[in-house]
Amino acid sequence: MKFKTKDILKFQQYIAECNRITIITHYNPDGDAIGSTVALYNYFKLIMKDVHLVIPNYLPYSIEFLVSQTEYTIAEAEFKKAKKRLQETDLLIIADMNANQRAGENLEKVLNEMQCPKVLIDHHIGPQQFDLNFSFPDASSTCEVVWNVLYRLSKKKVFPINISEPLYAGIMTDTGSLSFSCNAPELYIVISNLLKSGIKANKINQKIFDTYTHDRLNLLGFAISKKLRVFEKQRAAFISISAAELKKFNYKPGDLEGVVNYCLKLENVDFCALLSERDNKIRMSFRSKSEDIDVNKFANKYWKGGGHIMAAGGKSFLSLEETVKILTNQIYKKEFIVK
Ligand SMILES: [Mn+2]
CATH class of the missing domain: 3.10.310.30 (Diaminopimelate Epimerase; Chain A, domain 1)
Incomplete structure:
Protein backbone atom coordinates (compact mmCIF):
# COMPACT_ATOMS: atom_id res chain seq x y z
CA MET A 1 0.00 0.00 0.00
CA LYS A 2 1.58 3.26 -1.14
CA PHE A 3 1.19 6.37 0.99
CA LYS A 4 2.40 9.89 0.30
CA THR A 5 4.69 11.12 3.07
CA LYS A 6 3.01 14.52 2.94
CA ASP A 7 -0.40 12.91 3.64
CA ILE A 8 0.91 11.13 6.73
CA LEU A 9 2.55 14.37 7.91
CA LYS A 10 -0.70 16.25 7.39
CA PHE A 11 -2.64 13.61 9.34
CA GLN A 12 -0.08 13.81 12.17
CA GLN A 13 -0.50 17.56 12.20
CA TYR A 14 -4.32 17.31 12.37
CA ILE A 15 -3.99 14.90 15.29
CA ALA A 16 -1.49 17.12 17.11
CA GLU A 17 -3.69 20.18 16.70
CA CYS A 18 -6.98 18.67 17.86
CA ASN A 19 -8.49 17.94 21.26
CA ARG A 20 -11.57 16.07 20.24
CA ILE A 21 -11.76 13.29 17.67
CA THR A 22 -14.98 11.73 16.40
CA ILE A 23 -15.04 8.61 14.25
CA ILE A 24 -17.97 7.68 12.05
CA THR A 25 -18.90 4.79 9.77
CA HIS A 26 -21.68 3.71 7.42
CA TYR A 27 -25.36 2.96 8.01
CA ASN A 28 -26.05 -0.71 8.80
CA PRO A 29 -22.45 -1.25 9.92
CA ASP A 30 -20.79 -4.63 9.38
CA GLY A 31 -17.73 -6.20 10.99
CA ASP A 32 -15.31 -4.10 8.94
CA ALA A 33 -17.12 -0.86 9.79
CA ILE A 34 -17.14 -1.57 13.53
CA GLY A 35 -13.70 -3.23 13.54
CA SER A 36 -11.99 -0.31 11.79
CA THR A 37 -13.66 2.40 13.88
CA VAL A 38 -13.12 0.63 17.21
CA ALA A 39 -9.43 0.08 16.37
CA LEU A 40 -9.06 3.76 15.50
CA TYR A 41 -10.89 4.70 18.70
CA ASN A 42 -8.56 2.60 20.85
CA TYR A 43 -5.49 3.95 19.03
CA PHE A 44 -6.43 7.60 19.51
CA LYS A 45 -7.42 6.85 23.10
CA LEU A 46 -3.73 6.05 23.75
CA ILE A 47 -2.77 9.60 22.86
CA MET A 48 -5.80 11.70 23.77
CA LYS A 49 -8.71 11.77 26.18
CA ASP A 50 -11.68 12.90 24.17
CA VAL A 51 -12.48 10.33 21.50
CA HIS A 52 -15.96 9.26 20.45
CA LEU A 53 -17.55 6.89 17.96
CA VAL A 54 -20.82 7.64 16.14
CA ILE A 55 -22.68 4.60 14.79
CA PRO A 56 -25.56 5.57 12.46
CA ASN A 57 -28.25 3.05 13.38
CA TYR A 58 -27.47 -0.22 15.17
CA LEU A 59 -24.83 -2.72 16.15
CA PRO A 60 -25.14 -6.34 14.93
CA TYR A 61 -25.05 -8.64 17.97
CA SER A 62 -22.22 -10.83 16.65
CA ILE A 63 -19.79 -7.89 16.81
CA GLU A 64 -21.05 -6.24 19.97
CA PHE A 65 -18.10 -7.68 21.90
CA LEU A 66 -15.78 -5.31 20.00
CA VAL A 67 -17.22 -2.16 21.59
CA SER A 68 -16.96 -3.22 25.24
CA GLN A 69 -14.34 -0.50 25.96
CA THR A 70 -15.65 2.08 23.51
CA GLU A 71 -17.60 5.28 24.11
CA TYR A 72 -20.17 5.47 21.37
CA THR A 73 -23.52 6.95 20.36
CA ILE A 74 -26.07 5.28 18.14
CA ALA A 75 -27.38 8.23 16.15
CA GLU A 76 -30.82 6.79 15.42
CA ALA A 77 -31.41 6.22 19.14
CA GLU A 78 -29.85 9.50 20.36
CA PHE A 79 -29.75 11.83 17.39
CA LYS A 80 -29.37 15.08 19.34
CA LYS A 81 -26.37 13.72 21.23
CA ALA A 82 -24.73 12.46 18.02
CA LYS A 83 -25.36 15.76 16.25
CA LYS A 84 -23.93 17.83 19.13
CA ARG A 85 -20.85 15.61 19.29
CA LEU A 86 -20.22 16.02 15.57
CA GLN A 87 -20.75 19.78 15.71
CA GLU A 88 -18.28 20.12 18.58
CA THR A 89 -15.60 17.82 17.22
CA ASP A 90 -12.40 19.22 15.79
CA LEU A 91 -11.23 16.23 13.76
CA LEU A 92 -13.53 13.79 11.99
CA ILE A 93 -12.39 10.34 10.85
CA ILE A 94 -14.61 8.65 8.30
CA ALA A 95 -13.95 4.91 8.08
CA ASP A 96 -15.37 2.21 5.80
CA MET A 97 -17.71 4.64 4.03
CA ASN A 98 -16.90 6.58 0.89
CA ALA A 99 -19.33 9.51 1.11
CA ASN A 100 -21.38 11.44 3.68
CA GLN A 101 -24.61 10.05 2.27
CA ARG A 102 -23.64 6.53 3.36
CA ALA A 103 -24.22 7.56 6.98
CA GLY A 104 -27.93 7.96 6.28
CA GLU A 105 -30.04 11.00 5.45
CA ASN A 106 -30.10 12.68 8.89
CA LEU A 107 -26.39 12.36 9.58
CA GLU A 108 -25.51 13.36 6.02
CA LYS A 109 -26.85 16.86 6.62
CA VAL A 110 -24.84 17.23 9.83
CA LEU A 111 -21.68 15.92 8.17
CA ASN A 112 -22.08 18.25 5.18
CA GLU A 113 -22.17 21.27 7.48
CA MET A 114 -19.08 20.36 9.51
CA GLN A 115 -16.11 22.72 9.15
CA CYS A 116 -13.34 20.76 10.92
CA PRO A 117 -10.74 18.68 9.03
CA LYS A 118 -12.11 15.37 7.78
CA VAL A 119 -10.01 12.30 7.06
CA LEU A 120 -11.29 9.34 5.04
CA ILE A 121 -9.91 5.82 5.58
CA ASP A 122 -11.66 3.38 3.26
CA HIS A 123 -11.64 0.77 0.51
CA HIS A 124 -14.85 1.54 -1.41
CA ILE A 125 -14.76 2.61 -5.05
CA GLY A 126 -15.35 6.27 -5.94
CA PRO A 127 -14.81 8.16 -2.68
CA GLN A 128 -15.94 11.72 -2.03
CA GLN A 129 -12.89 13.99 -1.64
CA PHE A 130 -12.19 15.06 1.96
CA ASP A 131 -9.27 17.04 3.43
CA LEU A 132 -7.31 13.80 3.41
CA ASN A 133 -8.24 10.59 1.63
CA PHE A 134 -6.63 7.28 2.49
CA SER A 135 -8.65 5.38 -0.09
CA PHE A 136 -7.47 1.96 -1.31
CA PRO A 137 -10.15 0.17 -3.36
CA ASP A 138 -7.83 -2.81 -3.88
CA ALA A 139 -7.51 -3.47 -0.15
CA SER A 140 -9.38 -6.43 1.35
CA SER A 141 -11.03 -4.30 3.99
CA THR A 142 -10.92 -0.93 5.70
CA CYS A 143 -9.29 -2.72 8.63
CA GLU A 144 -6.31 -3.60 6.43
CA VAL A 145 -6.05 0.07 5.44
CA VAL A 146 -6.32 1.17 9.08
CA TRP A 147 -3.41 -1.10 10.08
CA ASN A 148 -1.33 0.45 7.29
CA VAL A 149 -2.25 3.99 8.34
CA LEU A 150 -1.48 3.29 12.02
CA TYR A 151 1.83 1.70 11.04
CA ARG A 152 2.81 4.85 9.12
CA LEU A 153 1.63 7.14 11.91
CA SER A 154 3.35 5.28 14.73
CA LYS A 155 6.16 3.33 12.99
CA LYS A 156 4.91 0.35 15.01
CA LYS A 157 3.76 -2.95 13.52
CA VAL A 158 2.39 -4.64 16.61
CA PHE A 159 -0.39 -2.89 18.52
CA PRO A 160 -2.21 -3.61 21.80
CA ILE A 161 -4.86 -6.35 21.74
CA ASN A 162 -7.75 -3.87 21.79
CA ILE A 163 -6.52 -2.52 18.44
CA SER A 164 -5.46 -5.81 16.83
CA GLU A 165 -8.60 -7.73 17.77
CA PRO A 166 -11.12 -5.45 16.01
CA LEU A 167 -8.81 -5.17 12.97
CA TYR A 168 -8.60 -8.95 12.72
CA ALA A 169 -12.40 -9.23 13.10
CA GLY A 170 -12.99 -6.73 10.28
CA ILE A 171 -10.58 -8.44 7.90
CA MET A 172 -12.27 -11.79 8.52
CA THR A 173 -15.79 -10.47 7.97
CA ASP A 174 -14.93 -8.53 4.80
CA THR A 175 -13.01 -11.44 3.24
CA GLY A 176 -15.45 -14.19 4.28
CA SER A 177 -12.71 -15.75 6.43
CA LEU A 178 -10.10 -15.13 3.73
CA SER A 179 -12.14 -16.73 0.96
CA PHE A 180 -12.40 -13.60 -1.25
CA SER A 181 -10.35 -10.34 -1.64
CA CYS A 182 -7.58 -12.52 -0.26
CA ASN A 183 -4.92 -12.76 -3.00
CA ALA A 184 -2.51 -10.06 -1.82
CA PRO A 185 0.57 -11.35 0.06
CA GLU A 186 0.68 -8.03 1.97
CA LEU A 187 -2.62 -8.88 3.67
CA TYR A 188 -1.06 -11.90 5.36
CA ILE A 189 1.78 -9.78 6.69
CA VAL A 190 -0.82 -7.51 8.30
CA ILE A 191 -2.62 -10.54 9.79
CA SER A 192 0.69 -11.93 11.03
CA ASN A 193 1.41 -8.67 12.84
CA LEU A 194 -2.08 -8.66 14.36
CA LEU A 195 -1.52 -12.19 15.69
CA LYS A 196 1.81 -11.14 17.20
CA SER A 197 -0.08 -8.94 19.66
CA GLY A 198 -1.46 -12.11 21.27
CA ILE A 199 -5.01 -12.13 19.99
CA LYS A 200 -6.71 -15.52 19.79
CA ALA A 201 -7.85 -15.85 16.16
CA ASN A 202 -9.91 -18.99 16.79
CA LYS A 203 -11.87 -17.32 19.61
CA ILE A 204 -12.59 -14.22 17.52
CA ASN A 205 -13.72 -16.35 14.56
CA GLN A 206 -16.10 -18.20 16.89
CA LYS A 207 -17.52 -14.97 18.28
CA ILE A 208 -18.14 -13.48 14.83
CA PHE A 209 -19.29 -16.50 12.84
CA ASP A 210 -20.65 -19.05 15.31
CA THR A 211 -23.18 -17.01 17.26
CA TYR A 212 -26.37 -17.88 15.37
CA THR A 213 -29.63 -18.00 17.27
MN1 LIG B 1 -15.51 -2.86 4.31
Whole structure:
Protein backbone atom coordinates (compact mmCIF):
# COMPACT_ATOMS: atom_id res chain seq x y z
CA MET A 1 0.00 0.00 0.00
CA LYS A 2 1.58 3.26 -1.14
CA PHE A 3 1.19 6.37 0.99
CA LYS A 4 2.40 9.89 0.30
CA THR A 5 4.69 11.12 3.07
CA LYS A 6 3.01 14.52 2.94
CA ASP A 7 -0.40 12.91 3.64
CA ILE A 8 0.91 11.13 6.73
CA LEU A 9 2.55 14.37 7.91
CA LYS A 10 -0.70 16.25 7.39
CA PHE A 11 -2.64 13.61 9.34
CA GLN A 12 -0.08 13.81 12.17
CA GLN A 13 -0.50 17.56 12.20
CA TYR A 14 -4.32 17.31 12.37
CA ILE A 15 -3.99 14.90 15.29
CA ALA A 16 -1.49 17.12 17.11
CA GLU A 17 -3.69 20.18 16.70
CA CYS A 18 -6.98 18.67 17.86
CA ASN A 19 -8.49 17.94 21.26
CA ARG A 20 -11.57 16.07 20.24
CA ILE A 21 -11.76 13.29 17.67
CA THR A 22 -14.98 11.73 16.40
CA ILE A 23 -15.04 8.61 14.25
CA ILE A 24 -17.97 7.68 12.05
CA THR A 25 -18.90 4.79 9.77
CA HIS A 26 -21.68 3.71 7.42
CA TYR A 27 -25.36 2.96 8.01
CA ASN A 28 -26.05 -0.71 8.80
CA PRO A 29 -22.45 -1.25 9.92
CA ASP A 30 -20.79 -4.63 9.38
CA GLY A 31 -17.73 -6.20 10.99
CA ASP A 32 -15.31 -4.10 8.94
CA ALA A 33 -17.12 -0.86 9.79
CA ILE A 34 -17.14 -1.57 13.53
CA GLY A 35 -13.70 -3.23 13.54
CA SER A 36 -11.99 -0.31 11.79
CA THR A 37 -13.66 2.40 13.88
CA VAL A 38 -13.12 0.63 17.21
CA ALA A 39 -9.43 0.08 16.37
CA LEU A 40 -9.06 3.76 15.50
CA TYR A 41 -10.89 4.70 18.70
CA ASN A 42 -8.56 2.60 20.85
CA TYR A 43 -5.49 3.95 19.03
CA PHE A 44 -6.43 7.60 19.51
CA LYS A 45 -7.42 6.85 23.10
CA LEU A 46 -3.73 6.05 23.75
CA ILE A 47 -2.77 9.60 22.86
CA MET A 48 -5.80 11.70 23.77
CA LYS A 49 -8.71 11.77 26.18
CA ASP A 50 -11.68 12.90 24.17
CA VAL A 51 -12.48 10.33 21.50
CA HIS A 52 -15.96 9.26 20.45
CA LEU A 53 -17.55 6.89 17.96
CA VAL A 54 -20.82 7.64 16.14
CA ILE A 55 -22.68 4.60 14.79
CA PRO A 56 -25.56 5.57 12.46
CA ASN A 57 -28.25 3.05 13.38
CA TYR A 58 -27.47 -0.22 15.17
CA LEU A 59 -24.83 -2.72 16.15
CA PRO A 60 -25.14 -6.34 14.93
CA TYR A 61 -25.05 -8.64 17.97
CA SER A 62 -22.22 -10.83 16.65
CA ILE A 63 -19.79 -7.89 16.81
CA GLU A 64 -21.05 -6.24 19.97
CA PHE A 65 -18.10 -7.68 21.90
CA LEU A 66 -15.78 -5.31 20.00
CA VAL A 67 -17.22 -2.16 21.59
CA SER A 68 -16.96 -3.22 25.24
CA GLN A 69 -14.34 -0.50 25.96
CA THR A 70 -15.65 2.08 23.51
CA GLU A 71 -17.60 5.28 24.11
CA TYR A 72 -20.17 5.47 21.37
CA THR A 73 -23.52 6.95 20.36
CA ILE A 74 -26.07 5.28 18.14
CA ALA A 75 -27.38 8.23 16.15
CA GLU A 76 -30.82 6.79 15.42
CA ALA A 77 -31.41 6.22 19.14
CA GLU A 78 -29.85 9.50 20.36
CA PHE A 79 -29.75 11.83 17.39
CA LYS A 80 -29.37 15.08 19.34
CA LYS A 81 -26.37 13.72 21.23
CA ALA A 82 -24.73 12.46 18.02
CA LYS A 83 -25.36 15.76 16.25
CA LYS A 84 -23.93 17.83 19.13
CA ARG A 85 -20.85 15.61 19.29
CA LEU A 86 -20.22 16.02 15.57
CA GLN A 87 -20.75 19.78 15.71
CA GLU A 88 -18.28 20.12 18.58
CA THR A 89 -15.60 17.82 17.22
CA ASP A 90 -12.40 19.22 15.79
CA LEU A 91 -11.23 16.23 13.76
CA LEU A 92 -13.53 13.79 11.99
CA ILE A 93 -12.39 10.34 10.85
CA ILE A 94 -14.61 8.65 8.30
CA ALA A 95 -13.95 4.91 8.08
CA ASP A 96 -15.37 2.21 5.80
CA MET A 97 -17.71 4.64 4.03
CA ASN A 98 -16.90 6.58 0.89
CA ALA A 99 -19.33 9.51 1.11
CA ASN A 100 -21.38 11.44 3.68
CA GLN A 101 -24.61 10.05 2.27
CA ARG A 102 -23.64 6.53 3.36
CA ALA A 103 -24.22 7.56 6.98
CA GLY A 104 -27.93 7.96 6.28
CA GLU A 105 -30.04 11.00 5.45
CA ASN A 106 -30.10 12.68 8.89
CA LEU A 107 -26.39 12.36 9.58
CA GLU A 108 -25.51 13.36 6.02
CA LYS A 109 -26.85 16.86 6.62
CA VAL A 110 -24.84 17.23 9.83
CA LEU A 111 -21.68 15.92 8.17
CA ASN A 112 -22.08 18.25 5.18
CA GLU A 113 -22.17 21.27 7.48
CA MET A 114 -19.08 20.36 9.51
CA GLN A 115 -16.11 22.72 9.15
CA CYS A 116 -13.34 20.76 10.92
CA PRO A 117 -10.74 18.68 9.03
CA LYS A 118 -12.11 15.37 7.78
CA VAL A 119 -10.01 12.30 7.06
CA LEU A 120 -11.29 9.34 5.04
CA ILE A 121 -9.91 5.82 5.58
CA ASP A 122 -11.66 3.38 3.26
CA HIS A 123 -11.64 0.77 0.51
CA HIS A 124 -14.85 1.54 -1.41
CA ILE A 125 -14.76 2.61 -5.05
CA GLY A 126 -15.35 6.27 -5.94
CA PRO A 127 -14.81 8.16 -2.68
CA GLN A 128 -15.94 11.72 -2.03
CA GLN A 129 -12.89 13.99 -1.64
CA PHE A 130 -12.19 15.06 1.96
CA ASP A 131 -9.27 17.04 3.43
CA LEU A 132 -7.31 13.80 3.41
CA ASN A 133 -8.24 10.59 1.63
CA PHE A 134 -6.63 7.28 2.49
CA SER A 135 -8.65 5.38 -0.09
CA PHE A 136 -7.47 1.96 -1.31
CA PRO A 137 -10.15 0.17 -3.36
CA ASP A 138 -7.83 -2.81 -3.88
CA ALA A 139 -7.51 -3.47 -0.15
CA SER A 140 -9.38 -6.43 1.35
CA SER A 141 -11.03 -4.30 3.99
CA THR A 142 -10.92 -0.93 5.70
CA CYS A 143 -9.29 -2.72 8.63
CA GLU A 144 -6.31 -3.60 6.43
CA VAL A 145 -6.05 0.07 5.44
CA VAL A 146 -6.32 1.17 9.08
CA TRP A 147 -3.41 -1.10 10.08
CA ASN A 148 -1.33 0.45 7.29
CA VAL A 149 -2.25 3.99 8.34
CA LEU A 150 -1.48 3.29 12.02
CA TYR A 151 1.83 1.70 11.04
CA ARG A 152 2.81 4.85 9.12
CA LEU A 153 1.63 7.14 11.91
CA SER A 154 3.35 5.28 14.73
CA LYS A 155 6.16 3.33 12.99
CA LYS A 156 4.91 0.35 15.01
CA LYS A 157 3.76 -2.95 13.52
CA VAL A 158 2.39 -4.64 16.61
CA PHE A 159 -0.39 -2.89 18.52
CA PRO A 160 -2.21 -3.61 21.80
CA ILE A 161 -4.86 -6.35 21.74
CA ASN A 162 -7.75 -3.87 21.79
CA ILE A 163 -6.52 -2.52 18.44
CA SER A 164 -5.46 -5.81 16.83
CA GLU A 165 -8.60 -7.73 17.77
CA PRO A 166 -11.12 -5.45 16.01
CA LEU A 167 -8.81 -5.17 12.97
CA TYR A 168 -8.60 -8.95 12.72
CA ALA A 169 -12.40 -9.23 13.10
CA GLY A 170 -12.99 -6.73 10.28
CA ILE A 171 -10.58 -8.44 7.90
CA MET A 172 -12.27 -11.79 8.52
CA THR A 173 -15.79 -10.47 7.97
CA ASP A 174 -14.93 -8.53 4.80
CA THR A 175 -13.01 -11.44 3.24
CA GLY A 176 -15.45 -14.19 4.28
CA SER A 177 -12.71 -15.75 6.43
CA LEU A 178 -10.10 -15.13 3.73
CA SER A 179 -12.14 -16.73 0.96
CA PHE A 180 -12.40 -13.60 -1.25
CA SER A 181 -10.35 -10.34 -1.64
CA CYS A 182 -7.58 -12.52 -0.26
CA ASN A 183 -4.92 -12.76 -3.00
CA ALA A 184 -2.51 -10.06 -1.82
CA PRO A 185 0.57 -11.35 0.06
CA GLU A 186 0.68 -8.03 1.97
CA LEU A 187 -2.62 -8.88 3.67
CA TYR A 188 -1.06 -11.90 5.36
CA ILE A 189 1.78 -9.78 6.69
CA VAL A 190 -0.82 -7.51 8.30
CA ILE A 191 -2.62 -10.54 9.79
CA SER A 192 0.69 -11.93 11.03
CA ASN A 193 1.41 -8.67 12.84
CA LEU A 194 -2.08 -8.66 14.36
CA LEU A 195 -1.52 -12.19 15.69
CA LYS A 196 1.81 -11.14 17.20
CA SER A 197 -0.08 -8.94 19.66
CA GLY A 198 -1.46 -12.11 21.27
CA ILE A 199 -5.01 -12.13 19.99
CA LYS A 200 -6.71 -15.52 19.79
CA ALA A 201 -7.85 -15.85 16.16
CA ASN A 202 -9.91 -18.99 16.79
CA LYS A 203 -11.87 -17.32 19.61
CA ILE A 204 -12.59 -14.22 17.52
CA ASN A 205 -13.72 -16.35 14.56
CA GLN A 206 -16.10 -18.20 16.89
CA LYS A 207 -17.52 -14.97 18.28
CA ILE A 208 -18.14 -13.48 14.83
CA PHE A 209 -19.29 -16.50 12.84
CA ASP A 210 -20.65 -19.05 15.31
CA THR A 211 -23.18 -17.01 17.26
CA TYR A 212 -26.37 -17.88 15.37
CA THR A 213 -29.63 -18.00 17.27
CA HIS A 214 -31.89 -20.92 16.38
CA ASP A 215 -34.20 -18.44 14.61
CA ARG A 216 -31.33 -17.17 12.47
CA LEU A 217 -30.32 -20.66 11.39
CA ASN A 218 -33.96 -21.45 10.55
CA LEU A 219 -34.21 -18.22 8.53
CA LEU A 220 -31.14 -19.26 6.54
CA GLY A 221 -32.64 -22.70 5.91
CA PHE A 222 -35.94 -21.14 4.83
CA ALA A 223 -34.19 -18.64 2.52
CA ILE A 224 -32.22 -21.36 0.76
CA SER A 225 -34.88 -24.08 0.56
CA LYS A 226 -37.95 -21.92 -0.17
CA LYS A 227 -36.86 -18.54 -1.54
CA LEU A 228 -33.93 -19.19 -3.86
CA ARG A 229 -34.52 -18.71 -7.58
CA VAL A 230 -31.87 -19.91 -9.99
CA PHE A 231 -31.54 -18.82 -13.62
CA GLU A 232 -29.30 -21.48 -15.09
CA LYS A 233 -28.99 -20.03 -18.55
CA GLN A 234 -28.01 -16.60 -17.21
CA ARG A 235 -25.81 -18.10 -14.46
CA ALA A 236 -27.65 -15.99 -11.88
CA ALA A 237 -29.69 -16.45 -8.73
CA PHE A 238 -31.49 -14.44 -6.08
CA ILE A 239 -33.27 -14.76 -2.77
CA SER A 240 -36.09 -12.41 -1.80
CA ILE A 241 -37.57 -12.18 1.68
CA SER A 242 -40.57 -10.13 2.79
CA ALA A 243 -40.99 -8.26 6.06
CA ALA A 244 -43.67 -10.76 7.15
CA GLU A 245 -41.28 -13.66 6.56
CA LEU A 246 -38.54 -11.92 8.54
CA LYS A 247 -40.99 -11.40 11.37
CA LYS A 248 -41.83 -15.09 11.42
CA PHE A 249 -38.20 -15.81 12.25
CA ASN A 250 -37.96 -13.02 14.87
CA TYR A 251 -35.51 -11.15 12.65
CA LYS A 252 -32.79 -9.17 14.42
CA PRO A 253 -30.33 -6.83 12.63
CA GLY A 254 -27.43 -8.93 11.42
CA ASP A 255 -29.47 -12.11 10.88
CA LEU A 256 -29.24 -11.82 7.08
CA GLU A 257 -25.49 -11.13 7.15
CA GLY A 258 -23.77 -13.51 4.72
CA VAL A 259 -26.98 -15.10 3.38
CA VAL A 260 -26.31 -13.68 -0.10
CA ASN A 261 -23.01 -15.54 -0.31
CA TYR A 262 -24.81 -18.91 -0.21
CA CYS A 263 -26.21 -18.30 -3.72
CA LEU A 264 -22.67 -18.00 -5.05
CA LYS A 265 -21.84 -21.45 -3.72
CA LEU A 266 -23.76 -22.87 -6.69
CA GLU A 267 -21.28 -23.97 -9.35
CA ASN A 268 -23.51 -22.65 -12.14
CA VAL A 269 -24.02 -19.17 -10.66
CA ASP A 270 -21.75 -16.13 -11.20
CA PHE A 271 -24.14 -13.34 -10.17
CA CYS A 272 -26.55 -13.28 -7.27
CA ALA A 273 -28.68 -10.97 -5.19
CA LEU A 274 -30.47 -10.87 -1.85
CA LEU A 275 -33.58 -8.72 -1.56
CA SER A 276 -35.13 -8.08 1.81
CA GLU A 277 -38.00 -5.84 2.85
CA ARG A 278 -36.73 -3.77 5.79
CA ASP A 279 -37.20 -0.21 7.10
CA ASN A 280 -39.88 0.58 4.49
CA LYS A 281 -37.66 -0.21 1.55
CA ILE A 282 -36.14 -3.13 -0.26
CA ARG A 283 -32.52 -3.63 0.67
CA MET A 284 -30.44 -5.32 -1.98
CA SER A 285 -27.06 -7.06 -1.85
CA PHE A 286 -25.24 -8.13 -4.98
CA ARG A 287 -22.36 -10.57 -5.35
CA SER A 288 -20.30 -11.76 -8.28
CA LYS A 289 -17.61 -14.39 -8.66
CA SER A 290 -16.56 -13.41 -12.17
CA GLU A 291 -14.26 -10.51 -13.03
CA ASP A 292 -16.58 -9.71 -15.96
CA ILE A 293 -19.52 -8.95 -13.69
CA ASP A 294 -19.00 -5.63 -11.90
CA VAL A 295 -21.80 -5.43 -9.33
CA ASN A 296 -20.63 -2.00 -8.20
CA LYS A 297 -21.51 -0.67 -11.67
CA PHE A 298 -24.78 -2.62 -11.71
CA ALA A 299 -25.84 -1.34 -8.27
CA ASN A 300 -24.86 2.17 -9.27
CA LYS A 301 -26.63 2.18 -12.63
CA TYR A 302 -29.94 0.64 -11.55
CA TRP A 303 -30.29 0.45 -7.76
CA LYS A 304 -29.01 3.66 -6.12
CA GLY A 305 -26.02 1.92 -4.60
CA GLY A 306 -22.44 0.78 -5.05
CA GLY A 307 -19.54 -0.80 -3.22
CA HIS A 308 -16.99 -3.10 -4.78
CA ILE A 309 -16.59 -4.97 -8.07
CA MET A 310 -17.60 -8.30 -6.54
CA ALA A 311 -19.78 -7.13 -3.64
CA ALA A 312 -22.16 -4.20 -3.59
CA GLY A 313 -25.45 -2.99 -2.17
CA GLY A 314 -28.45 -1.07 -3.42
CA LYS A 315 -32.03 -0.17 -2.56
CA SER A 316 -35.49 0.09 -4.04
CA PHE A 317 -38.51 2.06 -2.87
CA LEU A 318 -40.92 -0.02 -4.96
CA SER A 319 -42.77 -2.97 -3.46
CA LEU A 320 -40.92 -6.25 -3.05
CA GLU A 321 -43.04 -7.77 -5.85
CA GLU A 322 -42.25 -4.96 -8.27
CA THR A 323 -38.58 -5.00 -7.37
CA VAL A 324 -38.41 -8.76 -7.93
CA LYS A 325 -40.11 -8.32 -11.30
CA ILE A 326 -37.61 -5.71 -12.47
CA LEU A 327 -34.61 -7.69 -11.24
CA THR A 328 -35.94 -10.85 -12.91
CA ASN A 329 -36.19 -8.94 -16.16
CA GLN A 330 -32.68 -7.59 -15.75
CA ILE A 331 -31.42 -11.13 -15.21
CA TYR A 332 -33.19 -12.44 -18.33
CA LYS A 333 -31.61 -9.59 -20.33
CA LYS A 334 -28.26 -10.13 -18.57
CA GLU A 335 -28.23 -6.45 -17.62
CA PHE A 336 -26.18 -7.30 -14.52
CA ILE A 337 -23.19 -7.29 -16.86
CA VAL A 338 -22.51 -3.54 -17.12
CA LYS A 339 -19.54 -2.61 -19.27
MN1 LIG B 1 -15.51 -2.86 4.31
